[in-house]
Amino acid sequence: MNLLVLLAIILLIVAGHQLLKVIELSRGLKKTKEWQISDADNNLMGKAMLWFMVVFFAFFFWQVNRWMDRSLPPAASEHGVKVDLLWDANIYLITFVFLVTNFFLFWFAYKYRGNSKAKAEFIAHNNKLELLWTVVPAIALAFVIIFGLKYWNEIMAPSNEENKIIVELYAKQFDWTARYPGKDNVLGETDYRQINGSNPVGMDTSDVKGKDDILVRNEFHIPVGTEIELRMRSRDVIHSAYLPHFRAQMNCVPGMITYFKFKPTKTTAEMRKDPYVIKMMAGINAQRAKENKEPVEFDYLLLCNKICGASHYNMQMNVIVESLADFKLWRAQKAASKTVASN
Amino acid sequence: MEGSKSSVQNSGIKLKIYKILNRKQMSTPTTTTLEQEHLAHHEHVHDHDDHEESFVSKYVFSMDHKVISRQFLITAVVMAVVAMVMSVIFRLQLAWPGEKFGFINAMLGDKWGKDGILDPNMYLALVTIHGTIMVFFVLTGGLSGTFSNLLIPYQIGARDMASGFLNMLSYWFFFVSSVIMLSSLFIEDGPASGGWTIYPPLSALPEAMPGSKLGMTLWLVSMAIFIISSLLGSLNYIITVINMRTKGMKMTRMPLTIWAFLITAILGVLSFPVLFSAALLLIFDRSFNTSSICLTFILEAVRLTMWVEVLFCSNTCSGS
Numbered sequence: 001m002n003l004l005v006l007l008a009i010i011l012l013i014v015a016g017h018q019l020l021k022v023i024e025l026s027r028g029l030k031k032t033k034e035w036q037i038s039d040a041d042n043n044l045m046g047k048a049m050l051w052f053m054v055v056f057f058a059f060f061f062w063q064v065n066r067w068m069d070r071s072l073p074p075a076a077s078e079h080g081v082k083v084d085l086l087w088d089a090n091i092y093l094i095t096f097v098f099l100v101t102n103f104f105l106f107w108f109a110y111k112y113r114g115n116s117k118a119k120a121e122f123i124a125h126n127n128k129l130e131l132l133w134t135v136v137p138a139i140a141l142a143f144v145i146i147f148g149l150k151y152w153n154e155i156m157a158p159s160n161e162e163n164k165i166i167v168e169l170y171a172k173q174f175d176w177t178a179r180y181p182g183k184d185n186v187l188g189e190t191d192y193r194q195i196n197g198s199n200p201v202g203m204d205t206s207d208v209k210g211k212d213d214i215l216v217r218n219e220f221h222i223p224v225g226t227e228i229e230l231r232m233r234s235r236d237v238i239h240s241a242y243l244p245h246f247r248a249q250m251n252c253v254p255g256m257i258t259y260f261k262f263k264p265t266k267t268t269a270e271m272r273k274d275p276y277v278i279k280m281m282a283g284i285n286a287q288r289a290k291e292n293k294e295p296v297e298f299d300y301l302l303l304c305n306k307i308c309g310a311s312h313y314n315m316q317m318n319v320i321v322e323s324l325a326d327f328k329l330w331r332a333q334k335a336a337s338k339t340v341a342s343n
Numbered sequence: 344m345e346g347s348k349s350s351v352q353n354s355g356i357k358l359k360i361y362k363i364l365n366r367k368q369m370s371t372p373t374t375t376t377l378e379q380e381h382l383a384h385h386e387h388v389h390d391h392d393d394h395e396e397s398f399v400s401k402y403v404f405s406m407d408h409k410v411i412s413r414q415f416l417i418t419a420v421v422m423a424v425v426a427m428v429m430s431v432i433f434r435l436q437l438a439w440p441g442e443k444f445g446f447i448n449a450m451l452g453d454k455w456g457k458d459g460i461l462d463p464n465m466y467l468a469l470v471t472i473h474g475t476i477m478v479f480f481v482l483t484g485g486l487s488g489t490f491s492n493l494l495i496p497y498q499i500g501a502r503d504m505a506s507g508f509l510n511m512l513s514y515w516f517f518f519v520s521s522v523i524m525l526s527s528l529f530i531e532d533g534p535a536s537g538g539w540t541i542y543p544p545l546s547a548l549p550e551a552m553p554g555s556k557l558g559m560t561l562w563l564v565s566m567a568i569f570i571i572s573s574l575l576g577s578l579n580y581i582i583t584v585i586n587m588r589t590k591g592m593k594m595t596r597m598p599l600t601i602w603a604f605l606i607t608a609i610l611g612v613l614s615f616p617v618l619f620s621a622a623l624l625l626i627f628d629r630s631f632n633t634s635s636i637c638l639t640f641i642l643e644a645v646r647l648t649m650w651v652e653v654l655f656c657s658n659t660c661s662g663s
Contacts, residue, residue, distance in 0.1 A: 173551070238545065310464045310552060
């Protein structure tokens with residue numbers, strides 16, 4: 001098979017070479033030089049440019065339509081709505097510029113196609129034109145940057161909410177551990193020198209504040225409508241905590257603590273009833289059925305978004321968003337099972 | 344053609360002199376070129392005598408901006424083809440995960456493409472080297488090296504670049520760095536695989552992943568040499584544009600392309616030394632036991648914990 005493909009490629013190259021030779025030879029017979037192009041050829045090429053534009057734009061719109069339902073579901077956090085707004089504004093702006101510039105590109109290639117009777121016009125300088133193509137993009141870019149900065153400052157402002165829920169995400173090759181403060185609502189101190197098999201996140205054993213901390217793996221719960229403050233640490237290399245459905249991402253850098261705050265607006269159950277999500281999951285499950293795999297339900301995900309080693313692709317954790325009452329129940333259960341285990 | 348007979352007789356003697364003076368001229372001139380030579384004979388002979396070049400100095404270690412730009416072009420095209428084949432391999436894997444491709448096995452062998460399925464480590468390595476080649480060797484070296492070298496002297500009316508020698512060095516440093524980068528594809532642990540941004544500590548710790556062993560050292564050495572090449576080139580472009588414009592070619596009259604090359608070169612000179620020092624610090628950390636990027640005591644702790652991982656946790660891949 002490989003040999004056949006290789007043979008086909010070699011034959012293609014030889015055929016191309018022969019074709020070029022035929023053109024060379026026929027040119028010798030016709031006594032024309034390669035730079036002498038007839039007006040008929042120019043017209044053909046000019047029209048071909050226009051046809052190319054039509055096909056190209058049709059392909060573009062088909063692509064947009066075809067893959068539209070593969071993008072992320074609507075934002076499930078308060079600030080995520082702003083991120084989506086910014087994203088949409090940028091995409092519409094870029095699409096508009098893309099369509100306009102490409103239309104002119106092909107239209108001018110057609111309009112100013114080679115013509116043996118036309119004379120070239122020499123333009124040394126045009127202030128108006130230069131001002132136009134400098135000022136318009138400058139205003140557009142200023143708009144993009146100012147709004148981006150405004151939202152960035154709002155999203156990254158330190159949290160001053162009273163009843164925020166603190167969750168520490170601890171990253172290592174290749175999994176996540178979430179740590180909740182216990183009754184005192186304060187996370188215990190950590191010390192990397194105390195990391196060992198029974199103390200995987202390096203809790204400082206001399207710190208009493210950490211005695212009631214709750215560690216969970218595989219999935220962690222957060223309440224809806226409450227501000228969540230994530231504190232991120234890493235044991236080994238740089239990881240990145242990425243929560244795509246909440247439009248949240250922050251690097252986890254060894255040796256420092258990074259922060260991100262957000263407020264979830266939809267529970268997992270609500271999200272599973274969202275029409276977009278239902279359609280998206282139907283598509284995913286149809287593909288899974290083809291591969292003889294079990295169907296899956298929608299779940300919020302925490303992913304690693306920075307290359308961290310061989311199993312980087314599989315470094316993830318489920319996130320369950322539920323009502324505050326359900327969350328407190330779950331946390332109490334976890335705290336109880338911890339005391340049982342330690343007794 | 345009609346007057347050629349007499350002109351041949353006329354210049355018969357001179358042709359002999361020409362041949363004696365110009366021994367390296369291999370082909371006998373045709374009648375038409377003979378006529379031209381007949382007109383500007385003396386100049387021509389002198390000109391050739393001074394500038395006659397061997398194959399090596401004309402095409403290999405050339406100081407001519409046109410030849411150097413072609414050298415950059417050809418090297419960058421070769422690198423681009425390598426990078427494209429890599430992207431084909433890892434995108435096959437991305438589009439049809441778990442599918443078996445004879446092509447992948449044929450390209451990577453049983454170690455990294457067993458049964459035609461791409462190894463996760465090799466996937467990262469291909470992404471990394473593809474990105475590195477595309478960003479540095481094609482877009483930075485290839486485009487700037489080719490078009491700045493070719494167009495700057497032409498469009499500002501200079502005879503050549505400010506320093507032909509530096510220009511030649513710039514290309515050959517680029518060539519050496521390309522060879523080192525390609526050689527890292529053929530070593531046992533595989534090439535660098537921490538992503539083309541090479542973030543430490545993933546890139547600083549040989550234990551972190553197979554791609555942080557010898558492959559990373561070669562990547563860093565290659566990149567340090569690449570940066571030297573890029574700096575030599577950029578300095579040359581800046582000096583040429585500022586100093587060697589022809590009469591009447593004011594800065595305000597320069598074509599937009601030359602402005603673009605000038606700004607690119609200035610940005611390169613501003614940013615690449617920073618990258619160079621970072622690469623150098625990483626080389627020293629990895630090969631000579633310094634601790635400038637990762638503090639040693641943290642390194643020791645990380646080594647310890649990774650060792651603990653291997654002993655106690657079965658779900659990790661770092662040890663296998």
